[in-house]
Amino acid sequence: MEEIKKVPFTKEMKHTHTILIPTMLPIHFQILGNVLENYGYKIKVLDNFGQGVIDQGLKNVHNDTCYPAQLVIGQMMDALEHCDLPLDKVALLITQTGGGCRASNYIYLLRKALNKSGYGDIPVISASFMKSEQSGGFSLPVTMLLQAVYGVLCGDLIMTLYNQCIPYEKNAGESQKAVDDSVKMAEKLFCKKLLRWKEVSALMEKIILRFNRVERRKEEKxxxxxxxxxxxxxxxxxxxxxxxxxxxxxxxxxxxGLFDFLLYCTHNAEFDYELYGINKVKAAVMHKVNRFLRGRKSDMIRLIEKNSDFQPPCHFESTIxxxxxxxxxxxxxxxxxxxxxxxxxxxxxxxxxxxxxxxxxxxxxxxxxxxxxxxxxxxxxxxxxxxxxxxxxxxxxxxxxxxxxxxxxxxxxxxxxxxxxxxxxxxxxxxxxxxxx
Ligand code: SF4
CATH class of the missing domain: 3.40.50 (Rossmann fold)
Incomplete structure (x- = not known):
């Protein structure tokens, strides 16, 4: 059986290596990249799209594998092919959901693809809330996790308001301008290492008020x-x-929004205990985390209701x-x-x-x-x-x-x-x- 090299991301690499991150949600990932930079990592959120990415996916991942795996790995392989950074100063980051789905195993497919293409020396980092695989020099301290969670919620807010503005905007480009301004405001706040909810909530209010300024036509679509x-x-x-x-x-x-996926994952850990009686401690911790997250989402809903006529998302209780x-x-x-x-x-x-x-x-x-x-x-x-x-x-x-x-x-x-x-x-x-x- 062919041996697949597994190069760890060391503490020293934090200062020397740029971490390439595949994109999923452009607004959210821009904010999340900022959070990581704030904690000392050099980050590049990939923006290469097009047929080249799909071709690299098909070339490097078996075509029986999930399409998202082909695209995520294809985007990273394509980025390495056209990289303007020295390849010995580059690392890759991929998420592991930690659940039973194949998404937990994309990391092994990525390593296999790197080895086959002669990039086996590039370290791969697993970003996982469930600690599926340890990544040495890369860690997710609680304060950073909290910032990332707030970043996701801000990303959801911007995406939701943008979706309600863009089809009705009177002046072309105004909604996108509101997105750019909001992301800039978020980046400015997320430069702080310790964030209080009060500050995030003030930022959200500013974002809502910024979108209120987008002139919209009154019509039914x-x-x-x-x-x-x-x-x-x-x-x-x-x-x-x-x-x-x-x-x-x-x-x-x-x-x-993406925040619901976090709520869903934490709620599932609670439900595992209810259903199968497994992992009591994890269930108790996740119960607390889940209620905390639900509270933040409800705060955001109240802010939208108080400051605008935009339609807010649902409370998670109603989702359940x-x-x-x-x-x-x-x-x-x-x-x-x-x-x-x-x-x-x-x-x-x-x-x-x-x-x-x-x-x-x-x-x-x-x-x-x-x-x-x-x-x-x-x-x-x-x-x-x-x-x-x-x-x-x-x-x-x-x-x-x-x-x-x-x-x-x-x-x-x-x-x-x-x-x-x-x-x-x-x-x-x-x-x-x-x-x-
Ligand atoms: S949900 Fe699971 S099976 Fe479906 S594409 Fe994602 S990883 Fe693959």
């Missing part, structure tokens, strides 16, 4: 929810610029509630029950009936929690208009867009039928007093 496997849901590289496409079709995108009658909480591989909950929540809480469920081709967990529950969702919510779209290197972009266009045609038809029905009922009502006379 078709709202489309985007859910699915975490990478293809968020990454423009993974979903063929889905958000851009939906905007070009005249829609408003509604996308649940949404699973009832649809899926058990023991289903927790990949996005698990959270994916189902997000679809139900979009329909029932946000009144968004049109949903694109993004799925990497061959992703078993998402086929169960996405496609697998669509029938029951449609039975209980007949107005639901959901389309599942597979993403893969060989999937045709035209086919994907055609499926989405068909879903949008249904949405427009349902809208016009509803409009006609409400017109008829108001005409009926107008006639009634005359008939009574």
């Amino acid at each position: 078709i709202k489309v929810g985007v859910v699915g496997e975490i990478y293809v849901k968020y990454s423009p590289l993974g979903n063929n610029n889905l958000e851009e496409f939906l905007l070009s079709e005249g829609c408003e995108v509604v996308c649940p 509630e949404s699973t009832k009658g649809y899926i058990g909480k023991g289903v927790k591989m990949g996005e698990g029950w959270l994916l189902t909950a997000e679809m139900v929540e979009l329909i029932q809480h946000y009144k968004v009936n049109n949903i694109v469920c993004t799925q990497p081709f061959g992703c078993l967990p998402n086929h169960i929690c996405g496609k697998g529950v669509m029938r029951v969702i449609k039975e209980k919510n007949p107005q639901a208009n959901i389309v599942a779209v597979d993403y893969d290197s060989s999937a045709s972009k035209v086919n994907q867009q055609n499926r989405i266009k068909l879903m949008l045609a249904n949405a427009r038809l349902m809208d016009s039928q509803q409009g006609m029905a409400s017109q008829e009922s108001s005409q009926e009502k107008a006639k009634q007093p005359a008939a009574a006379l």
Whole structure:
């Protein structure tokens, strides 16, 4: 069996090496990169996209492997091929979810790819909340973790407000300007090593007020929810610029935030104890962490409600509630029950009936929690208009867009039928007093 080199990231490397990080959510990763820099690491968040990345993924990862793995590893291999830094001063960072899904094992695939391509001496860091693999000189102290968590929440806030501004902006580019200003404000605050929630909450208020200044047209657009496997849901590289496409079709995108995934993971640890009686101590710790995180999200919701007319996200309690009658909480591989909950929540809480469920081709967990529950969702919510779209290197972009266009045609038809029905009922009502006379 071929031996795969495993080069550790040492403490000394913290001062000499630049860490390359693959991108998933551009806004969030910019803030998170800043948090790491603040703790002394040299960071480069990768921004190489396009066919070159996909080709590198196909060349270096078996095509049976999850599409997100191909893209993440492809992006890093492509970056190494075109790197303007000395390769002996570069390290790579990859996340390990620590769950039972294949995402925990991307790191081994990356090392294999590096070894095969002659980059075996490059150290690879595992970033994991679950401590799947120790990475010597790279550590996640609690203060840094806390900053990262706040960074994710700020990223969600910016993304949510941007999505509600961009389709309606009166002056082109204003929403993007609000994003840039907000990220700058966040970067400035996240330069501090110790952050108090009061400061983060003041920053959030400023972000909301900044977006309030974006002039918006008052018009109705078709709202489309985007859910699915975490990478293809968020990454423009993974979903063929889905958000851009939906905007070009005249829609408003509604996308649940990344913070919910943290809440989901911590809640699952609690639930493991409830269900199987395992890891009592971990469950007790995660219970506290989860309640703390829920509290921060609720604070953010209150800030949005108090300072603007933007629609805030749901409280996590309501997300958990949404699973009832649809899926058990023991289903927790990949996005698990959270994916189902997000679809139900979009329909029932946000009144968004049109949903694109993004799925990497061959992703078993998402086929169960996405496609697998669509029938029951449609039975209980007949107005639901959901389309599942597979993403893969060989999937045709035209086919994907055609499926989405068909879903949008249904949405427009349902809208016009509803409009006609409400017109008829108001005409009926107008006639009634005359008939009574
Ligand atoms: S959720 Fe799907 S795509 Fe993601 S690691 Fe698991 S199997 Fe692969």
